[in-house]
Structure formats: structure tokens, C-alpha cells
Amino acid sequence: MEQTWRQARGAFAAIAAPPLVWLLLFFLVPLGVIWAYSFGENVGPITIDLTGTFANYMRALEPLYLSIFGKSVIVAGVTTLLCLLVGFPVALAIAFASPRMKAWLLLLIMLPFWTNLLIRTFALIAVLREQGYVNFGIEWFWNLASSARELVGMAPLGDYEPLTLLYNNAAVIVGLVYVHLPFMVLPLYSALDRMDRSLMEASLDLGAGHLRTILLVVVPLAAPGIASGVLITFIPALGSYLTPDLLGGTDSQMIANVIERQFKKANDWPFGAALSFLLMYLTFFAIAAQALIQRKPGRR
Amino acid sequence: MTDLAAAAAVKPTPHVKENAIIRFENITKRYGKVVAVDNVNLEIREGEFFALLGPSGCGKTTLLRMLAGFETPTEGRVFIDGQDVASLPPNKRPVNMVFQSYAVFPHMKVADNVAYGLKMDGVEGGEVKRRVEEALELVKLGGYGDRMPDQLSGGQRQRVALARALVKRPRVLLLDEPLSALDAKLRDQMRSELTSLQEKVGITFIMVTHDQDEALAIATRCAVMNRGLLAQVATPADLYEFPNSRFVADFVGSVNMFEGVLDKDEQDHAIVRAQELSAPVYLDHGVTGARGSTVWVALRPEKIEMHKRPEGSSPMKMEDAPAGTNVVSGVIRDIVYLGSETIFEIELESSRRVRTFRSNLTRYDQEDFTWDEPVWLAWHACSPAVLLS
Numbered sequence A: 001m002e003q004t005w006r007q008a009r010g011a012f013a014a015i016a017a018p019p020l021v022w023l024l025l026f027f028l029v030p031l032g033v034i035w036a037y038s039f040g041e042n043v044g045p046i047t048i049d050l051t052g053t054f055a056n057y058m059r060a061l062e063p064l065y066l067s068i069f070g071k072s073v074i075v076a077g078v079t080t081l082l083c084l085l086v087g088f089p090v091a092l093a094i095a096f097a098s099p100r101m102k103a104w105l106l107l108l109i110m111l112p113f114w115t116n117l118l119i120r121t122f123a124l125i126a127v128l129r130e131q132g133y134v135n136f137g138i139e140w141f142w143n144l145a146s147s148a149r150e151l152v153g154m155a156p157l158g159d160y161e162p163l164t165l166l167y168n169n170a171a172v173i174v175g176l177v178y179v180h181l182p183f184m185v186l187p188l189y190s191a192l193d194r195m196d197r198s199l200m201e202a203s204l205d206l207g208a209g210h211l212r213t214i215l216l217v218v219v220p221l222a223a224p225g226i227a228s229g230v231l232i233t234f235i236p237a238l239g240s241y242l243t244p245d246l247l248g249g250t251d252s253q254m255i256a257n258v259i260e261r262q263f264k265k266a267n268d269w270p271f272g273a274a275l276s277f278l279l280m281y282l283t284f285f286a287i288a289a290q291a292l293i294q295r296k297p298g299r300r
Numbered sequence B: 001m002t003d004l005a006a007a008a009a010v011k012p013t014p015h016v017k018e019n020a021i022i023r024f025e026n027i028t029k030r031y032g033k034v035v036a037v038d039n040v041n042l043e044i045r046e047g048e049f050f051a052l053l054g055p056s057g058c059g060k061t062t063l064l065r066m067l068a069g070f071e072t073p074t075e076g077r078v079f080i081d082g083q084d085v086a087s088l089p090p091n092k093r094p095v096n097m098v099f100q101s102y103a104v105f106p107h108m109k110v111a112d113n114v115a116y117g118l119k120m121d122g123v124e125g126g127e128v129k130r131r132v133e134e135a136l137e138l139v140k141l142g143g144y145g146d147r148m149p150d151q152l153s154g155g156q157r158q159r160v161a162l163a164r165a166l167v168k169r170p171r172v173l174l175l176d177e178p179l180s181a182l183d184a185k186l187r188d189q190m191r192s193e194l195t196s197l198q199e200k201v202g203i204t205f206i207m208v209t210h211d212q213d214e215a216l217a218i219a220t221r222c223a224v225m226n227r228g229l230l231a232q233v234a235t236p237a238d239l240y241e242f243p244n245s246r247f248v249a250d251f252v253g254s255v256n257m258f259e260g261v262l263d264k265d266e267q268d269h270a271i272v273r274a275q276e277l278s279a280p281v282y283l284d285h286g287v288t289g290a291r292g293s294t295v296w297v298a299l300r301p302e303k304i305e306m307h308k309r310p311e312g313s314s315p316m317k318m319e320d321a322p323a324g325t326n327v328v329s330g331v332i333r334d335i336v337y338l339g340s341e342t343i344f345e346i347e348l349e350s351s352r353r354v355r356t357f358r359s360n361l362t363r364y365d366q367e368d369f370t371w372d373e374p375v376w377l378a379w380h381a382c383s384p385a386v387l388l389s
Helices: A002-007 A009-037 A055-060 A063-096 A099-114 A117-128 A133-151 A169-194 A197-205 A210-221 A223-238 A242-247 A255-263 A269-295 B002-006 B060-068 B110-120 B125-138 B154-166 B184-201 B212-218 B236-241 B246-251
Strands: B020-031 B034-045 B049-053 B075-080 B095-098 B172-176 B204-209 B221-226 B229-234 B256-265 B270-274 B281-283 B294-299 B305-308 B326-337 B341-348 B353-359 B374-379 B385-387
Touching: A009 A269, A055 A269, A063 A099, A063 A169, A063 A223, A063 A255, A063 A269, A099 A169, A117 A133, A117 A169, A117 A242, A169 A223, A169 A242, A197 A210, A197 B095, A197 B154, A210 A223, A223 A269, A242 A255, A255 A269, B020 B060, B020 B204, B034 B060, B034 B075, B034 B204, B034 B229, B049 B060, B049 B184, B049 B212, B060 B075, B060 B095, B060 B172, B060 B204, B060 B221, B095 B154, B110 B125, B110 B154, B125 B154, B125 B184, B154 B184, B184 B212, B204 B212, B212 B236, B221 B236, B221 B246, B229 B236, B229 B246, B246 B256, B246 B294, B246 B385, B270 B294, B305 B353, B341 B374
Parallel strands: B049 B204, B049 B221, B095 B172, B172 B204
Antiparallel strands: B020 B034, B020 B075, B221 B229, B256 B270, B256 B294, B270 B281, B294 B385, B305 B374, B326 B341, B326 B374, B341 B353
């Protein structure tokens, strides 16, 4: 088979050419243009001179922008960590469910993907806002407790002050965890599902309880799945734009929001391009780090 | 039957004790409507190398996993060392298991694999090190402690699994198809090593296998299972020579089976008439079956002698053969030369085909018989097993 495929170079080229051309024209070329812009200067409203200056990058490394980069990394990191903590038990449960249940549970995990991100985010606003379901729920318990106190002759509680759950960093993280959880669960699930069950049974047989079996056998063996889950969650979380824009307050903007402002309101494409590429280098760095971590146990 | 069975050679097993270390009491396991194990009662004595033998899906693995604690019986009770283990999880049971896939932890060095169970028991560091080395020495893997499992061959990985289980000094060692993943040469070697290992450590071994050769070669006693039921529990020799049913006779070894009618059943002899055999089968012992009832005569191929039959001769006179020898005539239809022995397929007058083995005692024996040669087949009156079911 392989032999005949190699010989049929014409067919091979005919199949490979359209996607290659598409990638070249609509991905690599625009990316190159933006990359070139990052070394340019604004000379008019729509004119950019490619002067080869590093000024945009120098400006991007100013404390103001560095702190936003740092904050984005922290927000994405916390999001990833929370996704891991929530997603691991979920993935484990799916991997051990009966085949019938498995299909349904996976469907549940995938279901949010089929809904537009914007709609999902507005739905979350409906849940978290002051007149939202979370506050309604708490208020209900609050009133219940208040009347209970009255019943036993104590002073009733005051009026319920709705919690501010929106337009802050916590709201952004809640939103990001909600959006990115499937990215974490699916690679974890596929790693756990592939695992030889007899390894876990061997651990139990040798005297380990369930917790130690998970910590000493399941987690180390699922490490590649964990690493890819972390990466696949962290990268889009780092570049998220819509969630911090809609759920965040004035101080919760992430780097993608800053980039958006450069391209639109500030009309400073060269600076926006420089910021974009710094974000991309950060992503490459994360991928390289993951590859290094995965190579470390090497002898496997 | 029973006194005959006792006459079979019994392997000396001084390490086997009288007390039952494992007891299955009315064990039944159902998965929905499927009955995997059907009311099994079985005792395994301390120090035995016991084999659970049967075709796939017969319930033998389920029984083994009940001992390990990975399956719970739907009905009945399991005792290990006199203790009802129903409420004990796998990590609290005095048994350890060697898994079919070995289940050696791939992310741990060999020594860490072996030390795993000891650490779980809270054994001290120095003691762990000493016992790990001892266990690796026992399975002839001394000096392999620092290797990773992927640097080992399949046979070596199995030794790691053995050491890892034995280092905990379990009361019973469970082996799930221990030899199935090894190649033929290694399998023969591991067979004898397992036997001597078991004699050395004196621990009760219970093995699950679908390979009857393996069970006969290794076990002190075997339980043959069929569709969740215990078909027969006996020593290997008794299983082979004195099977209690058509299933056991057919599953353990090769057999020629003839359906017949019990014509005569006396204290010291019996006669069975089988339609496919031209002469009645004479047996030198009683059968304890009703006269006229249907029975099956099971005849092992190696117990049939073959003699040349010149065309047109009358039934041979076997003056030098023991009294009561049975004789039928046939023609050789197929010959399979296997080196140490040759398999002949002989067509009887009833056109039924019968198999016989013939050892190649000299280098020229294989030339004695040829295709389409007329022969006499003869067997001793004590050779066939008469089966009532």
C-alpha cells in the first residue's frame, strides 16, 4: 500500500495542494504581514511604514503591559488548575462508567460545544448577576433563616444584600473554567480509558487503598494525558477575549482585550501586532515546556 | 470406579497439608441473567498447587477474582484460612495475584514494583530493601532492581510480577493464565520453575488456565469447570485416566468416544455394544449402570495398539496379549508424523474414524505402516473409560 502511495506522486500532490495553498494564502501570509507590522510605525490613519523598529516591542515590555501579560498567565493558570481539579474526577468517573452511561456522559460534556460561546456567556451572566439564580437561591435560604429566627423569638436578619458575583476576576475565572472544562476532560478521559485496568487492580491487590492507587499509579500513568489537557486548556484560556470582556470588570482585562483595543479603538496596528506575537511566543514556550516535561521520564 | 482411581500414581506432595485454606460454599455469580458460576462447592488444601481448568467463559477466572476480592459472589460464601472474606476489600486480603498481563507498573523500577506492596503495609525501609532483594533472588532476577519494566522481556516481567506478589508472603498466590503470554520454549521452562518455586516457598498456589497440558504438568489437583459448574475435581492422572463425564474426557487430552448400550454388567466384567464398533467392548470391571442404558466408551489414542492385517485374514489371535483384549479391524486413512510419535487415523468398517498414537521407538518405526494399509486395532479390557453422562 505504502509503496503504491509513494509512487502515485501526482495523486498525492493533487490531494495535498488545495489545503496547502489555502493555509499559505489565508494563514501564513496574513501572519507574516502582521509579523512585519510589528516592526513598523504608524505614519497616517491607515499607513504603516515598515521601518524595522523594535519600539513596539520595547513598549510592550513596559510594566503596564507586562503586568497584564502576567495577570493573563495567572488567570489562565488558575483556570487550568481548577479545570484539572474538577475534570480529573469527572474523567475518571466517565472512564469507569458502563459503556451505555459513558456515551451519555461524554455527550453531556460535549453539549456546551454545540451552543454559541456568546450565548453561553450571557447565560452565565443570567446566573451570576445580582438578580440572578445564585443570588435568588441564597436569598431564599436567607429569608428562610430569617423567619426561623423570628419563630424562636430572635431578631430577624436584615434585608438580603445581593452578592456581587459579576464583573470581577472571580467571574472571569468561573466563566473560563466553564468554557474550558471539556478541553481538560476529553484528553484526561482518553488517557484514563486506555489505561490497563489490571494495573489498578494490582495496586489494590498489593494493599493500596483507592486514594493511594490513584495518586501512585493512576496519576503518574495518566501524566501524558494530564500534560496535554493542561496545555490544551491553558493556551486558549491565555488568549481568551470574550469571557473577560463580558464577565470581567475594568481591572480584569486580559492581554487579548488589550490587543483588540490596539487594532480597533487605538488604531495602533504595529503595537497590537507586537503584543500578538509576544502572546504567541508565550504559547510556544508553554508547548516547549510540555514537550520537555513529557520527555523527562524518557526511558518509558 | 473410585477404588480404580485410587490406583493411579499419585505425585508425592509432602508439603500439602490436610486443612482447607480456601473454601467455596454454594458460590453462585450472576451477571444479569447470565450465570457465570453455578453453585460451586470446593475446598483447596494448604500447600496445594491447584488449577482451575476449563474453556473460556466457564467461570474459572470469576472464581479466582472472587478470591482476590475483585468480584463478589451473588450467593454463597468464600473462606480464606477459615475467615469469611465477604466484607474484605482486595487490599485487606491475605492473597496476592499475578495478573495475566503481569500488570507490572511501567513507571517504576523493578525494585520499586516489588517494594510497592511492602510500603503499603508500612514495612521499614531497611527491611523493604532486604526482602525485595530476597524476592528478586528467588525469581532469579537478582541485580535487575534498577531496570525499568520496558527493558525486560515478557518472561522477566512475569518474574517481577511473581516477586512482587510473593514478597508480601501471602497465604495464597493467585495466578491468572500465568503461561499464556509466553512462547512455547519459555513456557516449558516456566512450568517447571513455577512448580519448584511453589515447593520452595510452600505457599498455596491457585492457577487459572484453559490449557489442559499446563494444568496436568503443574498442578497437584485440578478442578475442571464447564458453564459455571464444577465438572470434576481430581489429580491430573485421575482426570486423564478416570474422567467422570464426556466433557472432561474430551476437554482433557484427546479421545475416541463411542456411544453404546450397556449389555452386561457383572462384578468383575461388563460388555458394551457400540454401533460403530464391529465387536462388543469387553471391560474387566463392573460399571454400575442399568442394563440397557446408554453409555459412552472413551478410549485414549495412545491406549490403542495397531497391528498389520494381511488382506482376507480372520480376526487375529492375540495369544501373547492379556486376556480380554478387544480387537476391531480397519484401514489407515491418514498419517501425521510428529517426530516423537505418529498419529494414525483409521477407518473402521462402520466408516467411523479412530485415532491412535504410536511412539517412534526406533528411527525406522515411522516406515512400518502406510496409507490404505489394513490393520487390527486392539486395546486392553481395562483401557476404556465408561461414561454415564
